[in-house]
Amino acid sequence: MTIQSSKFVTLVLLIGILGCKDNGMSADNKKDQPDPTLEGYTLVWNDEFNEQNLDVTKWSYEVNGQGGGNNELQYYTARNENSYVKDGTLTIVARKETFTGTDGTRGFTSARLRTLNKGDWKYGRFDIRAKLPEGQGMWPAIWMLPTEWKYGGWAASGEIDIMEILGQNPAKVYGTIHYGGTYPHNQHSGCNYTLPEGTFASSFHVFRLDWEPTELRWYVDDHLYCTKNDWSSAGGEYPAPFVQDFHLLLNVAVGGNWPGDPDSTTVFPQTMQVDYVRVYKMND
Numbered sequence: 001m002t003i004q005s006s007k008f009v010t011l012v013l014l015i016g017i018l019g020c021k022d023n024g025m026s027a028d029n030k031k032d033q034p035d036p037t038l039e040g041y042t043l044v045w046n047d048e049f050n051e052q053n054l055d056v057t058k059w060s061y062e063v064n065g066q067g068g069g070n071n072e073l074q075y076y077t078a079r080n081e082n083s084y085v086k087d088g089t090l091t092i093v094a095r096k097e098t099f100t101g102t103d104g105t106r107g108f109t110s111a112r113l114r115t116l117n118k119g120d121w122k123y124g125r126f127d128i129r130a131k132l133p134e135g136q137g138m139w140p141a142i143w144m145l146p147t148e149w150k151y152g153g154w155a156a157s158g159e160i161d162i163m164e165i166l167g168q169n170p171a172k173v174y175g176t177i178h179y180g181g182t183y184p185h186n187q188h189s190g191c192n193y194t195l196p197e198g199t200f201a202s203s204f205h206v207f208r209l210d211w212e213p214t215e216l217r218w219y220v221d222d223h224l225y226c227t228k229n230d231w232s233s234a235g236g237e238y239p240a241p242f243v244q245d246f247h248l249l250l251n252v253a254v255g256g257n258w259p260g261d262p263d264s265t266t267v268f269p270q271t272m273q274v275d276y277v278r279v280y281k282m283n284d
Contacts, residue, residue: 038125041280045119048276049090054083058119062112062251065103072139073255073262075099075106083111089273092140094133094252096268108262112251120147120245125280126162126209128250133270134201137262138167139253140272142207144246151235151244155179155186158233158241160216163207166259167270170199173207175218175226179241181234191218191226204275214239250274 036043047058061078074094076082083092094110132140144160151157159178166172176190195205208219218226233241252272255261262268 036276036278038280040283041125042283043278044124044281045121045279046277047090048088049085049274050088051085054085054090054113059113059115060118062114063101065099065101065106068253068256070253070256070258072253073106073137074108074110074253075101075103076112076251077101077109078111079109082109083113089275090250092250092252092272092274094138094254094268094270096262108254108268110252110254112249114145114249115247116147117247119279120247121279122243122245123211123213123281125282126211126248127206127276127278127280128162128208129204129206129275130163131204131271131273131275132165132170132200133167133252133272134170134199135167135262135266135270137255137259137266138165138270139256139259140165140167141249141251141253143249145249146241147245147247151233151241153182155188156182156233156235156241157244158231158246160209160211160242160246161190162209162218165200167266168259170201171195173200173220175209177216177228177231177242179231179233185234187232189228189231193218193220193223193225195220204273211242213243216242248277250277 036046047055062076063078065075081093081095092111094108096108099106099109128142141161142163146157149157155178161176164174172192172194174190174192176188178186178188180187206221210217215227215229217224232238
C-alpha cells in the first residue's frame with residue numbers, strides 16, 4: 001500500500017468514527033443520562049427511547065377528542081405531528097390547529113400515551129426524566145391509572161399524579177393522589193414544589209415516585225417534597241385503592257378546568273420531551 005492510499009484510508013476511518021458519535025447519541029441528548037442500575041433496586045421495565053420509532057410493545061396511543069373529563073381543548077392523535085421518537089428522546093407536541101376526527105372537531109391537537117396491559121405494576125420506584133412545556137393553558141402530566149378499576153369508578157379505584165404543572169407557572173410542580181368515592185364523592189391530596197432557580201421548561205429534571213403498600217413519596221431530582229400515607233376508598237379497606245396494578249400515562253393537555261384556556265401570550269407548538277422512563281422494584 002502506498003503512502004497516499006494509507007493516508008486516504010486513515011482519513012475515511014476518522015470520518016466514520018466522528019460520524020458515529022452523532023448517530024442518535026449526541027452529547028446534548030445523553031450526557032446527563034445516568035446508568036439505569038441503582039443499588040438496592042432491580043430494573044423491571046424501561047424505555048430509553050433509543051429506537052427510531054415509538055416502541056408499540058410498551059406504549060399505546062389514546063386517540064380521542066373528548067376533553068379528558070376536564071373540558072380540555074385538544075384532540076389526542078396518533079400522528080407523528082403530535083408524538084415522535086428521535087435522537088433518544090420521546091417528544092409530545094401540542095399544536096394549535098383545526099383537527100376533525102371521529103369525536104368531532106377541535107382547535108388544538110396533542111398526544112396521550114399509556115402502558116395499559118403492556119406495563120402494569122403494583123408498587124415500585126418510577127423515574128421519568130423530562131423537559132416540560134410552558135405557557136398559559138398548557139397542562140403536561142406524568143401519571144398513573146388503575147388497570148382493572150377493582151374498587152369502582154373514578155376516583156374510588158385511585159389515581160396517582162407523579163407530575164403535573166400549569167404552564168403559566170413553569171417552575172412549580174404538583175404531586176397528587178385521587179381516591180375516596182366515585183365522582184362527585186371523590187377526594188384528593190398532594191403537595192407542590194418550586195424550583196429554586198430556572199423552570200421545568202428550561203432544562204430536564206427527574207420526576208420520581210416511590211410507591212410502597214402504605215406510603216407514596218414524590219421527588220424532583222432526588223429532592224423529597226411530598227409523602228402521603230393517608231387515603232381511603234369507598235370500594236375497599238385501607239390501603240385500598242393503592243393495592244392493585246396501575247399503568248403509566250404521558251400527555252400534554254391544552255386548556256381545561258384547572259389551567260384555563262390558552263390566550264394571546266401562549267406560543268405554539270409546545271413540547272414535552274422525555275429522555276427515559278424507568279420502573280424499579282426494591283430488592284428484598
